[in-house]
Amino acid sequence: MDLNWYWYIGLGVLGGGVVGWVINAAVQKARKSSAEVLINKMREEASKEAEHIQREAKVTAKSEILKLREECEHELKERRREQQNVEKRLSQREEALERKNDSLDGKLKNLERQEKEIELLRERLNNRENELQQSISKQIDELERVAQLDRETARQMLLEKLKNEVKNESGLLVRDLLEEAKQKAEKESRRILTYAIQRYASDCTYERTTATIPLPNDEMKGRIIGREGRNIRALEAATGVNILIDDTPEAVVISCFDPVRKEVARQLMERLIGDGRIHPTRIEELAKKIAKEVEDDVYSAGESAVLETGIQGVSPQVIKLLGRLKFRYSFSQNVLQHSLETAYFMGIIAAELGLDEQKAKRIGLFHDIGKAVDHEVEGSHAQIGADILRKHNEAKDVIQAVAAHHGEVEPVSLYDVLINACDTLSASRPGARSETTELYLKRLEQLESIAHDFAGVESCFALQAGREVRVVVTPEKISEGEAQMLAKDICQRIEKEMNYPGQIKVTIIRETRSVEYAK
Template identity: 45%
Template sequence: MNNMLTIMIPVATAIVSFLVGSVVGYAIRKHSWEQKAQNAQNDADHILADAKAQVAAAQAEVNAQKQAAAAVKQSAENTKKEKILEAQEQIRDFRQKTEDELNSKKDNLAREKNRLQQREDTLDHKNSLLDERESGLTQKEDQLKQQYASLKAKLTEAEELVETRRQKLYDVAKLDEEEAKKIVLSQLSDELVKERAEMIRNSNEEVKAKADHYANQVIVDAIQSSAADTVAETTVSVVDLPNEEMKGRIIGREGRNIRSFEALTGIDLIIDDTPKVVTLSGFDPIRREIAKRAMERLIKDGRIHPARIEEMVDKARKEVNDDIYEAGESALMELGIHRMNPELVKTLGRLKYRTSYGQNVLSHSIEVGKLAGTMAAELGLDEKLAVRAGLLHDIGKAIDHDIEGSHVEIGVELTRKYHEPDVVVNAIAAHHGDVPKLSFIAELVVAADTISSARPGARSESLENYIRRLTELEKIAKSYQGVKQAYAIQAGREVRVMVEPDEISDDRTVILARDIRNQVEKELDYPGNIKITVIREKRVVAIAK
């Protein structure tokens, strides 16, 4: 028993030790496992926290990228909408411009059609007038033949009557000497009076013919010695461009360049579909010339912006002013005039850019001065004074766009202001018949002005205006009571009016001619002068059977 106990105690001790060791080992391992699990949990928590932070950062970056993408998308949408609106606007503008151009072309075609129809009607009217005139001439020829036969018969009758009286003279031979002398002297006196009247009439006709020939010779010599060219101007100027891109640069951003140019020059700048050109439009030729030179400088320079535009316009204005003064001095030198007020010279030079019916006014004034001087020299008058009066006769046209009043009134005021001779002032005042002419030089200026402005080719006029003027001229003449027919002849420089002799007397024809003249001057615009000729003719025809 003791031996068993002795054996059992170590075994039990070993078992207990084993169990205690197992429990302690398990407890230690469990603590170790729990520690490792806690460390793993902590590591996992750290890793999870880092992953969450990275995920949050990535999410924030994704959100930022989404916001940026949304902003870009919105910007693209806005740009797209703007481009679409801009394209739609351009399409509308192009469509409107195309429609306007088509309408303009349709209007031009319609006007051209109307013009051609009017021309055809005018030609038909002229043909009918020519037929009427031809018929009238045929009737006149028949009437002249009848009158010739009647006069021939009367001449035969007169010869027979003379022979009868001569025979009676022989029958009265019983008359005494005194009575015979009285009869002879009476017949001789009648014959002498008739011959004297015939001589006086022939002398008057000869003197008139010589005077007309001399006057014509003076005028022809004056024209031949001073024939001047004419210059046709319009109210627009065209500037060439190197390429189509230049139009956009001229317009500028939102049109600021074109607005600046128009404000500084006072000229409309027209940019249309015409390739490689822009058009400058304005009634003032000096401002138009300044604008043209400034535009040419800007195109050549290439730098187009408001400040540069202002600089170029100032340079062009100074250059044109210098050219104006040089033109005035050149005119004085050409005509041999040495002394004139500088302000008057500058005003005279402005006529270089002024036109009347397509005729350059400065060239016209120089031509009138030459004509007046040549005729004055032929007639023994003051040649220099005539040249001066002819040169300055239209000086008022240089500034009639800027000052109220006719060019005659303005010219008189200018020349008086700068102390021109009274003969020159009167020639200016009288060259359109507003006041009486106080000198022969004033008459010569009127004649020279008429020659220069009315000669063929001196002034341009469209066919439509020409036909309208002739029609109005005949219409005015026919509007008076008693007028049978009226014809405008010599390119509208004369109108012949045929009246009814039973309704209008000889004295009344003088009043009628004056009334027609006054109405023509009041209602019509025309170059040169128009001659009004009133013809009153009464014919009586008797036919013997």
């Protein structure tokens, strides 16, 4: 291609660029001119609108200012009115205070005047009191001279007389109160005890423990002793008892503090006598067999007692100790049977009083458990029983009641008092226990001796097998009120010094006799 064509093409392109630039510049200029016109127009419209808004704002501001001015003037008038009212009330109060002040000044002057008058009266009273004291002193001196008694002696006589009068009146009051309380308590207690005895009415048994074994003939004594005493030594060694062979015909005596060992020895002796084969080897074999049988019988008896009363959670060791009571007797009363009776009484009376019946039965059944080992452990059976129950994790109130059922520990709950009453109820019912004539007479003598020790007692008599004592007093020495206090003192001493079943009634007899002789 020719070079000229290239030049033509370049010039055409350059010319097109120049023409485009010129056209663009013209367009931009036209746009700028149109925008300036539009802006000026908007500016004029905004200026007009601003002037309009400014005029409206001025009008609104003026109206608001006028409104606020009116409100301020109204509020100012109200405050001035309130201030005037307050000033008026203050003025009235000030006038009232001035009047009160004037009144108080008058009262103060009146009080000062009255105080001066009181001072004058006090001085006059002091003078009068001094005159009276002098007059009384003179009269006392005159009375001492006439009565030939000094002041201290007269005071002692007056105090003694007042003391006797107060003692007599207090005795009468105590008697009335005690009589009323006694009637109410006896009525309720009779109802509860009658109900308990009616619910549990067992037969009266007269079981007696005996260590005497009857023999078919006196020849059997020699066979029991054996050659050079080997049989009797084997018997004592196997059972742990003492066998006494004396001049009593056709009988031997077994002696032992352990009731279970005594029972083993008794059964062993009876079987040996019945079998006729008596030698050391036979004795040892039969003793082991009987001991096992008695041990099973002991546990069975304890388990039956627990099931019969319906209590739960008793350890096997405690059951075994309960069973041992089957072979223990107190005043010929079987201790296990006595414990069952006490448990029944406890349950019945506790139900009447609204107490825990199961807990009451538990206390009644366990209360004499210490007697199962009291021949092995030192101390009272109540304390021993409490220690046993404590080792086997019994409840604290059960342990406390067992320890307190003979008064050795101070009672702290109703169960402590109830077990004492139920224990006595079981022991003192007719036929429950027996005692020797010697012990019976000794108790009567002790009862009369205690009553005789008090001043003013003329004579006394024990009645109703020692369940009542009647005391005859000298009426000149014991007044009616003092008689009631004397009965209370005798009862307290009987409770402290004597052991007895049930209760003892103390009756004071005071009579006044007037005797004249016709001549």
